[in-house]
Amino acid sequence: MSADDSPDLPLQDKPCAQCGAAAEQRCGRCLSVYYCSRDHQKEHWKAHRLDCKPYRIETTEDRGRYLVANGDLPMGHLVISEEPILTGPSYTTSALCLGCFDSVDGSYRCKGCNWPLCNRKCETAGSHQLECAMLKTTDIDITDFVGPNTSYQFITPLRCLLLKSRDPARWKLISGMESHTEDQTREYRMEMGRNVVRVIRQTLGMDEFSEHEIMKVCGILTVNAFELFTTGPNKDRDSTPRAWAVYPTTYLMNHDCLANTLTSIDSKNKMHVRTRMPVKKGEALTAEYSECLWGTEIRRHQLHRYKYFWCSCQRCRDPTELGSFISSHRCTNCGGNVVATKPLDFNSTGFRCESCRVIIRGEVLKGTNHQVEEEVFELESKELETPIEEYEDLVERHESILHPNHYAMLRCKKFLAHAYGRQPGYSLAELSEDRLNKKMEMCRTLIDTLEIVSPRFNDDTAHFLYELHAALVEVARRRHDLGLISNQEMVVALTEAKHILHQALKHLYPWNDGDLRDLEAESKAKKSLEALDGWIELVENSKPNKQLENTKPTKPVENTKPTKPVENTKDSKPAEQDKPKQEKQQHTAKKSKGKRKRKGGKGK
Known part of the structure; x- marks a missing residue:
């Protein structure tokens, strides 16, 4: 191991990258190169610039390509700061502006294609100009401005495909990402075939793109895109993410349910990745692509469904989920905490009370979980129509059999803790x-x-x-x-x-x-x-x-x-x-992700 590689040597024993003399400082960005003076750091910058990264890419058979720390990184260290390669509407969006992704009501429409936009500025935005001429040839008319609108599903795949001829460098970056086309479910292929492949090849007449190529692009977006949080119908920024962005490096971070980085996207859609805690040299840099308040079974299923891998991190392996008991039930025998004996094995029937050690049949608990999940999803799908009393009733009916921290209870408590004091009649x-x-x-x-x-x-x-x-x-x-x-x-x-x-x-x-x-x-x-x-x-x-x-x-x-x-x-x-004005609560069920809720996919 060279002096540069040794983390144990004191700073003065590190050699200057420019002259080899004893170092007095190091590069503040990558933390892995040392200098004897500020002048030598400036002189060496031209040679160091391309390698000045606090991470490196490694490849293994089980993980594929992923990022690891180049040196010991302190908490809050900026690891990545990069512009998106591509942005566009997500597959589950409601009607939105194709320029800025803000909500629209149809009052302003593009003079070229008649799609709803915000204003003239968004009409002339470069991102919309890509597809405007093609949309003009269709008879698609956006009239629904409330719920999810499948008419937008083909827009981002189309923008991606257009890069092939208009921006080959960006196309090369995106086309090299993992798509998992071989793992796509029949349901997914049918939906994308109906709303994306058919529109691009038949409605737009772009048969130069094969079905396989289009499905690959759909998969790349599903696996690797990060969510953009834009304003919703009530101008509430805490709405469901309705747009996507693909970034050239961030997508390489592996997932962990207790990630060591934070991903944050600013108002200009620039990605910033910082360490959430100290990270040791050689340690994998991880991001969280799941909802932290869901239980292990749901998190792992969601990750497998949308990211095509089974998570086996420390939290997923722990029956108590790090002591949070988010998947736990109440023991009907003693009131203790019932946890799975094999949390990674969904077919295992072993559930045990931590107090009295009684074994409980797995199918009973799983049946209860699925029943409560359906009740929660039904309430969340009603959004503003759901009265507070229905959430209160669900909590009261299940609090004797579910742990207070059970994920279904937490979903209800999350809604109620916010709604109390905000909904009309409940200030x-x-x-x-x-x-x-x-x-x-x-x-x-x-x-x-x-x-x-x-x-x-x-x-x-x-x-x-x-x-x-x-x-x-x-x-x-x-x-x-x-x-x-x-x-x-x-x-x-x-x-x-x-x-x-x-x-x-x-x-x-x-x-x-x-x-x-x-x-x-x-x-x-x-x-x-x-x-x-x-x-x-x-x-x-x-x-x-x-x-x-x-x-x-x-x-x-x-x-x-x-x-x-x-x-x-x-x-x-x-x-x-x-003394604020009373605002209505908008509660939207999130499809699969959470954490700082600025997350995306894992590509290799």
């Missing part, structure tokens, strides 16, 4: 004391669980910390208004809410290459902090609460115990003290 001021307490309990459950399965810089965690602070403030306000707590106790409660908000801010993506959702959430959280500071000052300078005079001190504000310190708010709205 914080209108919530009953029981529902306020439930909101706080659900927020704590979600926060603690996310801290296990997705630690550090998780915008979902930040979001529910924000929701928790809002509920705590409302409880304190009510008790203070009723004279049940003193001014001093009110200040203690508001200070605790501030502490929780600070935790939320720590969980937000802290670097300046984050996307707009983090920037908006940070702004709202800081405004809430300012409001709390003003409220605390007002209470401290006010006269003692008259209703408490000549009475004994009461207990501290309920449910104000500190949450576990966590680190990175979703697209949260200000707490009740900020």
Whole structure:
């Protein structure tokens, strides 16, 4: 091993890449090349530039091509920053602008092809110009602006195919990605054949592209594209991802259900990959392409269905899922936690209670899982139409047989923790004391669980910390208004809410290459902090609460115990003290992915 390769040598024993003298500094980007001076680093840049990467590509028979760290990388180190090769609508999108991917209502249409767009600027965008002349020859008329619209499915494959003649360099990059055409299901091939192959070859008359070539492109997009989060029909950035982007390097990262990197896409669709935790030299760089709050069986099936591999990471192998118990049931014998004895074997019938060790038949638990899954999916598919009571009923009916952290329960709690305080008729001021307490309990459950399965810089965690602070403030306000707590106790409660908000801010993506959702959430959280500071000052300078005079001190504000310190708010709205307008809750079931919800595929 050379001195350059040895991680154990002190900095001064590393040779300068330019002259060989003892080094005094190293390249801040790749962390693997050393220099005796700033001048020698500048002189060596021309030779070093092409190799200046904190990662390298390795290939093995079982993993294919994947990225590993070139050196020891600290938490937050920028690993990749790159522009997309291609962008376009996803296969499940609703109607959107073909230029910027924002929502559309049909009020503005392209003068060339008559497809709905945002404005003149998007009409002349280079991305739309690729297909505009061809769309003009079709009779496709976009009139549905609400649900998923299959008329958009052929657009991104078409853009990809057009690169073959118009941009051979980009075509070479994309065509070299893994497509897994041999693994595509009959259902997938039928859908793509009907909505993509037929449209391109027959409707557009582009028979120079064979069915096999088109299906390969469809597969490349499914496996390797990353989701772009754009504004939804109600201009809500927390909507289902409706557009895709393909990147030249990021797609090579392997999956892990507890990934060591964060992927973030900024407002210009540029990809930024940073380490989520310290990564050792030679360690694989991993991303998460599944939904962290789903159980092992669903995560593995989704990954196999859309990415064509079976995950066997540490979390998937652990019956308790790292102590989160997201797939666990309640033991009907003793109330203990029932876990799978062989979590990677779906055909295994072995489930055991951790407390009384009783064995439970697998088909019974799997049947319950599938039944509850269907109920949750049905509720989520209704979106705005689903009343809060239906989610509450589902939780109450199953809480005696499912672990509080069971993935189906968490899906419901995630909806309720957000909906309490936001849906019409359920503002914080209108919530009953029981529902306020439930909101706080659900927020704590979600926060603690996310801290296990997705630690550090998780915008979902930040979001529910924000929701928790809002509920705590409302409880304190009510008790203070009723004279049940003193001014001093009110200040203690508001200070605790501030502490929780600070935790939320720590969980937000802290670097300046984050996307707009983090920037908006940070702004709202800081405004809430300012409001709390003003409220605390007002209470401290006010006269003692008259209703408490000549009475004994009461207990501290309920449910104000500190949450576990966590680190990175979703697209949260200000707490009740900020007096926002009531907004409708939009809840959309996500098809397969999650984490910071800016994820994509794995190609080799």
